[in-house]
Amino acid sequence: MEYEAVIGLEVHAQLQTNSKAFCSCSTKFGSKPNHNTCPICQGMPGVLPVLNKKALEFTVRMAVACNCAINEISRFARKNYYYPDLPKNYQISQYELPVAEHGWVDIAIGDQSRRIGITRIHMEEDAGKLIHDDKRPVSYVDLNRTGSPLIEIVSEPEIRTSEEAAAYLRHLRAILMYLNICDGNMEEGSFRCDANVSLRPKSESKLGVKAEVKNMNSFRNVQRALDYEIERQTAELTAGGRIIQETRLFDPAAGVTSSMRSKEQAHDYRYFPDPDLPPLRIPPELIEKVKSEAPELPSQKKERFINELGIPPYDAGVLTVSRQLAEYFERVVELFPHPKQVGNWIMTEFLRAMKGTEEPDLTCCPVSPEQLADMLKLIENGAISGKIAKTVFEEMFATGKSASEIIKAKGLTQVSDAGAITEIINKILDDNPAELEKYLGGKVQLKGFFVGQIMKASKGKANPGLVNKMLDEELKKRAC
């Protein structure tokens, strides 16, 4: 029997607020253990939560960007479970009435577009961290992260492959970063994902038993984990076995998922409305404000790059992966209005120099958009060749100097002086009589050889356009 995978993703994104969701402790990452705690986030007796306005605004931003219906009245609920990194032993979350529901995003799979439904987006507080001692039977609790604001974005079970899952996650992450509400850092855990995976016979519409897969801290691992899990479930079902509803941890080193047995005896979260937080009313003015201030989203930007700037769809996709890169590109285009050329440079030399992973961190890019635009202008007005430009760019990247500074210092200015070029052409033709004879005898492909020799003799500085033109003239002359 042929099976189809049904995948639903639960994404947790940490909101980039200054203070925690329900208290005023800093959300700064990397502080010493337990240095960002107070009676409230430590869950001391008698303390009470007060909601961070910014966290709500950020949630609404995401809800609007994901085309959700926003509930005018929503509710905080307590999710009760015992864990040492959860000081109150309940998490303030939302259950019956989340901030937003019924949204969708369109993701690109190759040149196809797929719409993935968003079931809900809700607010909750993060837990702390546990550090396990290697030698002794103890663990250490760090509550710095406890109470940081999170949103959970739950997709409909409409994802069918690990590629779609990765594309969906990349898309959500890009939106979060465009909205400036999450730093998207998967390794530090500010963007996390759990997956619900089940299989069903291809023609069937009823859902199968699902396993929840956790601990996938990169896009690559999400794909690997899902591929493994789909394969495992397929093998299990094909062999006549059945799938158990359980939580499975992905082990990135082994590339397998394995059952997380007995973390707790029972999962009975006993959700109920949090009596410390009255119903949350989202004022229509806030929704209006968020809508009016909404930035252009990656998909919108991509469309515009394709339609208005003539960028090929694939390139437009790459250029809009991160808001930083897209804005860099747009700034260069502003200064040097040849979008295709700018696009080509960024897609090739620039991203290669940025160590070419899918998402360069432009905050530490030594070449400013202004500097790149200046360099492109120098190519356009013939001051340097495209080939030299590559060397110049590498140097700019290494030193942070401007193109003209580097060209001057290294004497890389393109030779466009007809007299000087004529001199070199004649010298090369004179030095290679045999080749010249063959050329004149009809072996025209030898022109390339002469161009090569001329460029070499000019140390690459000769303007290649000019060289071609003048060489043609000179060869014609000698043929007579």
Place this chain on the structure above:
Amino acid sequence: MKITHAEVDYVAILGRLALDEEEKARYQSQLDDILKYMDLLAEVSTEDVEPMAGPIELYTPLREDVSEQSLPIEVALSNAPDPYESHFRVPKVIE
């Protein structure tokens, strides 16, 4: 019995209470009495009645996103039963 012995066990572990057999039997019988008393609740028709959201009409207030000084570490750990190098130490948590 409105509540079984197994349910008493289940509730005790959910609530993280170590109970011996004598206690379990006692709680079972007391909870049974209480739950029988609560059969009263079923007498009331609550069709179309909204559950009470809060005793007074109120919406959750919002706080400005300003970070403030956290507790000094020695105060943060001053009540800890087993502090260790700025951590709370606990028995090994098995993932």
Place this chain on the structure above:
Amino acid sequence: MNLYEYTAAQLRDMLKKHKVSSKELTQAVLKRIGNVENKVHAYVTIDADRALAMAEAADKRIKSGNAGPLTGIPIAVKDNMCVKGQRTTCGSKILNNFIPPYDATVVGLLKEAGMVILGSANMDEFAMGSSTETSYWGPTKNPWDLERIPGGSSGGSAAAVAAGEAILALGSDTGGSIRLPAAFCGVTGMKPTYGAVSRYGLVAYASSLDQIGPLCSDAVDAALLLDLILGHDPKDSTSAPRSYEPCVNYLNKSVNGLTLGIPKEFFNKLDNPETSTAIEDAKSEYEKLGVKFVELSLPHVDYGIAAYYVIAPSEASSNLARYDGVKYGLRARDFGGMIDMYCQTRAEGFGDEVKRRIMLGTYALSSGYYDAYYLKAAKIRTLITQDFHNAFNNCDAIFCPTAPSPAFKIGEKMNDPIQMYLTDVFTIPVNMAGLPGISIQAGLSSDGLPIGMQLIAPHFEETRLILLASAFQQVTDHHTKKASL
């Protein structure tokens, strides 16, 4: 007359006129504590040094002329209100060594007003009880009869005021925990409207029901203390964002023309003849003052206790989850692994009644039972609240006894949870609806035990309760009677 026998209002005048200093007053109260505390056991923690230091500071403030109405007055706070730097145990072993690094908002207000905090008053463990017998620190005795309970859960606060071990006290009331001990100890006690007094720093029992309020000698003192503690607190999301008219403006005013409602469901249950007589007499007094009475019905109050014992334990089961031996409080010595550490710590740290309510609440919220218990009770709560709102269309306040009978004997109801729960039959519905309620002295039984009556007003009408209580106390002397110790 001894200094500790005066009311706060009287002492305020004496302090202002420099007839007495706060230090002298505080010393007198501490001496009284020294004399009777071993009989009454009203306190968990007494900090005499701090009290004297606060008294000296208050005297300076009085001298410099910037004293408030309660500056220099000694007060006891219930042991569930966090006092920075002072052990706050909530009557529980699990918090026996907990020292909060913060003040409850109300404690901060007492300090700002220059009051003298004597210490923390005994209470039922986590405020779960009607008799103060469930305290880890042992029961408080009723100053009127040391073989009887003082009521609960704020039994220590009520007994301290009744015994002259404090001039004023703060208690908290989740299902009657201020009003019941006020009635049993012959003092005046009010539970304000839910949301009127900040709960920040009040160790939570049932968050949607808990409310802090005053226990004192009479309505005048209640007004003084209410005017200090009523107010919006941005640290409590359930605190009402509004301002309050001073209660002291409602003392000594006429109640002529007001209407009090008599809920037949409450009176039908009254089978204690002495309580009935005291309540009838009080009714006559009010009639003499021009108050009219109307009978009315609160059809759903009979379900109050059942609904309360779903909602309060449910919230408690979650509120008390934090006592786990990780961050503060007790940790069991012997355990095998993390989960067992939790289970042993909580088994050792919590008493019998607390465990019972955690079990009950956990059960009511657990998978498969939520709709039948928690949700059903939350809906019935809506109906009870509607009953009161309807009733207030026909009356200005509701009048009824505070408790079905006077104080019972120590140990009498300890092994019968339901009988204990039924003690709160007249008080619980008030919490369910979030209304303000006051208990004042209505008389004494033939055994010399105080009998209390309760007045209930619409939301945020604390001033109306003060008006009614003060008018009654102007023409009666029940509130001036003292327990002889």
